[in-house]
Amino acid sequence: MKRALTIAMLVLLAMPLLYAMSQLPPHGSATSPAYTHISPRYLERGPEEAGAENVVTDVILNYRGFDTNGEVTVIFTSLAAVLAVLLAGRKGDERPVREPAAEPSPPSVVVRFVVRLLGPFVTMFAVYVIINGHVSPGGGFQGGTVFGALVILITVVLGRSVAEKLQPLGVRRILQAAAPLTFVAVGVLGLALFGDYLAFPRDEALAWVRTSWLMVIEIGIGVGGAAIISAIFWQMGGDR
Amino acid sequence: MSAFEALTNALAAVLCVVGAFFFFVGTVGILRLPDFYSRTHAATKCDTVGAGSVLLGLAVLEGFTPAALKLIALAALVLVSSPTAGHALARAVYRGGMAPWTRPGHRSGGEPK
Amino acid sequence: MSELFDLVLIALLIACALAVIRTKDLLGAAIIFSTYSLVLCLMWQHRGAPDVAMTEAAVGAGVTTVLFLVAIGRTVRREK
Structure with a gap:
């Protein structure tokens, strides 16, 4: 009885949805509203209007900046939730519960050397991806x-002690919150100077301001993302 | 097509075919070899020589462009990282106490610790 | 040719998804899931979305797998 009722409910729910779907333009249709109004404008005027050569960056950080601001905040909140769960019932801040007593098999000289060798190159690649997100695919999240x-x-x-030198304890909290903080900072700057939250200067002479603000947001997202990922890894106890 | 172009095309083709061959051999090795160590060995060959020479072949095909430079950088990265990964895997498993495979009937080289 | 490539990718994707569900060894499932992410990344790239492809490669195939491995290391490896 209950099952029949459930199925009937689902069918009732599915019918208006299917009807609405039948009204949608066909998949991939070039004449659907989404492709005839907003997209051409983004593609044609994005680079000059929004401040980055890469249209995806324009859309994510400028046209749809408010959405991305929300997303960044959601990611930061999820980090807070994960840390809260992992830290529950523990004393102390972000210290490991116990130091590893005896490493069963310390990484060999070869592996250590290669990691030391590749570290600078990987860092360079990350910075390249972040900065070059303006002209090619990439950006803060990826880098x-x-x-x-x-x-x-x-x-x-x-070892964790070496990795932690990259994020000094004093500023670690700020690094983890870097993405929402820079976003809000740029937003408030726009509010103060141009009258709207996350407003970018429209003046043609101020194109460099648009570009540099996008750059600042990208760097903030990159720093915040890296800090959040490493914090979750450390907190899950991945180092032992 | 100039002679130079024909030459580089041929070189690129040879490098790509060599890479594909090593990928094939490595895959057969992963499927057929008897134990973990030899399979790791085969998988590492796949990455190092296979991917490396395919990337070099593509770089030759590309000519003197930034893209070719990136491809060569990728090949160098694979050349360094893949053997290291193989080494780390084999070392961790050996320290974990798995004895290497020996032919049945022969005296084994060492008992698992 | 391009459509054939798409079809091969989709077949691989479905195979990987089924394998992840059916594997009882969680370590193996994590590795297969990383393969799934890699195939998905190829598909994004082939569909002309390199930004998403980069995110998929870095997050899906890289970091998520590491976090899975850590989680498995701290719990049990076999699914009951």
Whole structure:
């Protein structure tokens, strides 16, 4: 009885949804509203209007900056939630519960050397991805994740104490919150100077301001992403 | 097509075919070899020589462009990282106490610790 | 040719997804899931979304797998 009722409810729910779907333009249709109004404008005027050569960056950080601001905040909140769960019932801040008593198999000289050799190159690649997100695919999220992966690698191979030097304890909280903080900072700057939260200057002479603000947000997202990833890894106890 | 172009195309083709061959051999090795160590060995060959020479072949095909430079950088990265990964895997497993495979009937080289 | 490539990728994707569900060894499942992410990344790239492809490669195939491995290391390896 209950099951029949459930199925009937689902069918009732599915019918208006299917009806609405039948009204949608066909998948991939070039004449659907989404492709005839907003997209051409983004594609044609994005680079000059929003401040980055890469249209994806324009859309994410400028046209849809408010959405991304929310997303960044959600990611930061999820970190807070994960840390709260992992830290529950523990004393102390972010210290490990116990130091590893005896490493069963310390990483060999070869692995240590290669990690030391590749570290600078990986860092360079991460910075390149972040900065070059303006003219080619890439950006803060991707570059930050690459750097976070490097921190994980260093933690596993060279030890957590070496990796932690990259994020001094005093500023670690600020680094973890870097993405929402820079976003809000740029937003408030826009509010103060141009009258709207996250407003970018429209003046043609101020194109460099648009570009540099986008750059600042990208760097903030990158730093924050890397800090969050490494914090979750450390807190899960991945170093032992 | 100039002679130089023909030469570089041929070189690129040879490098790509060599890479594909090593990928094939490595895959067969992963499927057929008897124990963990030899399979790791085969998998590392795949990455190092296979991917390395395919990338070099593509770089030759590309000519003197930034893209070719990136491809060469990728090949160098694979050349360094893949053997290291293989080494780390084999070392961790050996320290974990797995004895290498020996032919049945022969005296084994060492008992698992 | 391009459509054939797409079809191969989709077949691989479905195979990986089924394998992840059916594998009882969680370590193996984590590795297969990373393969799944890699195939998905190729698909994004092939569909003309390199930004998403980079995110997929870095987050899906890289960091998520590491976090899975850590979690498995701190719990049990076999699914009951």
